[in-house]
Amino acid sequence: MSVDDSTALLAWYDRHARTLPWRAAPGASPPEPYRVWLSEVMLQQTTVAAVKPYFALFTSRWPTVETLAEADEGEVMAAWAGLGYYARARNLIACARAVARDHGGRFPDSEEGLLGLPGVGRYTAAAVAAIAFGRRAVVVDANVERVVARRFAVAESLPGCRPQLRELTDSITPNQRAGDFAQAMMDLGATICTPRGPACGVCPLLDRCAAAKAGMAEAYPVKAAKKARPTRIGTAFWVERDGHVLLCRRPDKGMLGGMRALPSGPWTAQDPGLAEAPIRANWRPLGRVGHIFTHFALDLAVVAADAPDRAADGEWWPIARLDEAGLPTLFAKAAALAQKAAQTGELMRL
Template sequence: MAPRSAASPAEQSPAGRLLAWYDVHRRTLPWRAAPGAPAPDPYAVWLSEVMLQQTTVAAVKPYFARFLDRWPTVTALAAADDADVMAAWAGLGYYARARNLIACARAVAGEHDGTFPDTEEGLRALPGLGAYTAAAVAAIAFGRRAVVVDANVERVVSRLFAVEQPLPAARPELRRLADSITPEARAGDFAQAMMDLGATICTPRGPACALCPLSPDCAARAACTQEDYPRKAAKRDKPVRRGTIFWLEAEGHVLLRRREPKGMLGGMRALPSGSWEASDPSLADAPLAADWRPLGGGRHVFTHFALDYAVVGTVVADRSAEGEWWPIDRLDEAGLPTLFARAAAIAISQRESA
């Protein structure tokens, strides 16, 4: 039996070991091509990367499938009505992403003949594409060498090099270190391998270091301090705001209004709501003067603040109030953001128990 040949220097490198691991253990995802297969559609890569920002793979899969089924190309998405896209996005959260999605699709369709630029620089020039998304699309869809750093990659790199500086200040250093191990070849596979490693092996708690292809190189593992990284600055308490959400019912319909294009949940259909302030606005900004009765409430946590909201409701004789009157039995088709879907559920439960 012939002796086994020694691994090449490239295969012995962290990138080589990681890519060998990825070839065997990669996650099968609907937007991903198999190693060695033709590069995936840039539109699918871009769509998935936008959806995956601060959102889990499990949550994204059904949305990705529905979007591709309804708008199979970037030109189809560019031609879509804003309200339809925002409604289809409802529930994914971070709604500025949906507005940026529309703007980017129209720029690609109108300024690039429906073809995504194939360089990181060209992608960065599109609306709503930050450094991470541009690098991910350049690497995964076009095979460009790009340094792709998301939260999973930050965790892997911070442990690999035992970076003591806390996040978010450490991000430039983490990017520099990620750059130092990013190979020229198979840049897209390497980026996805780093993401998979962080998602499945180098997890925030209980990392499976015995299974990790980078274990021999990991400074944190050598010191038995894996779970201490990445270092994080102390979190500040989120401010709390208060608001009132109005359930105005007439003839089996409920009043909805389109929120202002800019600002929180911009452009989305929603139940009427006044401003969200530090003090209780009570019935200020009610859609009309009426006998409003309390229905319930809750707390909804946004990125930068928490909202304590009260839901109040009333029934009127006709649909004369300004807005969009939506059939209550089809409210699930309105594409309400999570906050307002929860408020509606509170109102409906009270309505059914009355």
């Protein structure tokens, strides 16, 4: 079974592999481990299209793990802004520093060694071990889960079936070309075995796929009913003075940790109003912005005021250069709302 699956899939990959900036061509020498690790961290819960420009930026500014380890943390967090899931950026810095400090700038070449690095979990360790070092490793991301769930028509729903999906992936992972096989599975899930409308007719595993044979490919993987996502409410404060806006650095732990942001009060089930406002002022409402996090939706009111001086705690940032501040998407939306209000005169009329 494993030989049939892997042989068919690798033959398909040799002809149809995606060309990506962090990859080597099928059958070629493995890519540099730093590039593999960086791309895998960026790709977690993020699309390839979104990652490409960030990967180019990071590898241009910090071409090696040593240069990333020496980088200013604020600059790295700012460069990450907009990519989301900001704990990944903090882990990225911690891991780079550990590799530089404890491993002489070289990534461990085994899953076990990689798992000892900060922020490196089971998936990333397996992916780097297989792709960068050619180790046989069982690499399972969301694309692979979907391919395997359909290939074997796994009846149990996610997330409970994940141990079974891992075992089944193990059963078809070859001893040779494990890195190419892992990337072939990812490519298959991304381009053919897609969540909706899978192109079963051109799939290299069609003759072996239990779900396709039953005409039920889209029924897999079976997913448990989603829980309702709660909504939280908050307020963002646009404080302006002499062409500058007040920014703060969010606490390292918690949502958007370590990022520059507009001052913001608590995010709670009930409207917090002006709680934790950075200054006492006559606040003017500008509107609201929304953002979806993994576990909740946020409804954020944006209010504005002019500061009498620059005594407030924080960083006064030139509004004309606000795009250089590295604001996360939520606060970039709030800032855009405030700037639009200023341009149209709404801020002065409110």
